[in-house]
Amino acid sequence: MTRFVDTAARAVSEITDGATVLIGGFGNAGQPMELIDALMDSGATDLTVVNNNAGQADAGLALLIKERRVAKIICSFPRQSDSWHFDEAYRAGEIELELVPQGNLAERLRAAGAGIGGFFTPTGYGTALAEGKEVREIDGKHYVLESPIHGDVALIKAYAADPWGNLVYRKTARNFGPVMAAAARHTIVQVDEVLETPLDPEVVVTPGIYTDVVVTVPTVSGEMQRRASAVVGKN
Secondary structure (H helix, E strand, O other), X not given: OOEEEOOHHHHOOOOOOOOEEEEOOXXXXXXXXXXXXXXXXXXXXXXXXXXXXXXXXXXXXXXHHHOOOEEEEEEOEOOOOOOHHHHHHHHOOOOEEEEOOHHHHHHHHHHHHHOOOOEEEOOOOOOHHHOOOOEEEEOOEEEEEEOOOOEEEEEEEOOEEOOOOOEEOOHHHHOOHXXXXXXXXXXXXXXXXXXXXXXXXXXXXXXXXXXXXXXXXXOHHXXXXXXXXXXXXXX
């Protein structure tokens, strides 16, 4: 059963040192900033973080890296113009990087949630990313064996949850949330609102069976969604 809590601190209180944490978001779009801040305050350290990138500027994941709470990061885009905290930690040898092409990252997470033990992909063949991995020729084309990525915990941001923990997202904030929710043993979700009535099953993106903890955290993007919905309703 999904548990509803009243603070982000309570939501992340069971995350322990050394945990593998899947964090949703494409850059800052859909990143669960308030959950990450609460994780920072919790003191958990030596984390392995899976995210699309390695943090931006001085917010969210970037601050976890700045404070050396992250021992290893698995991501697709570690270096951007504003990823200075990762860059500093990596050059100092204080964080380990596993670089994964974005499509492979999404599929490795999906495989974990679907119970798939591995899959072959042509992406990365003949590059350093394939070193140490099984390579197989299939129908005249070379493929690399990739393994699933499981998480101890997933931190994701959705727009709304219903009383059973079913989730819907707002626009591109959907990105990695659904696959991470399925790939983690324990999924923590921040939402802008908890609905009083069940969602129409046809619009559910993440079923409540995958959500363990939900906390309400109103955001600017959520307020924009509510205003847009109100205008549509009037028309």
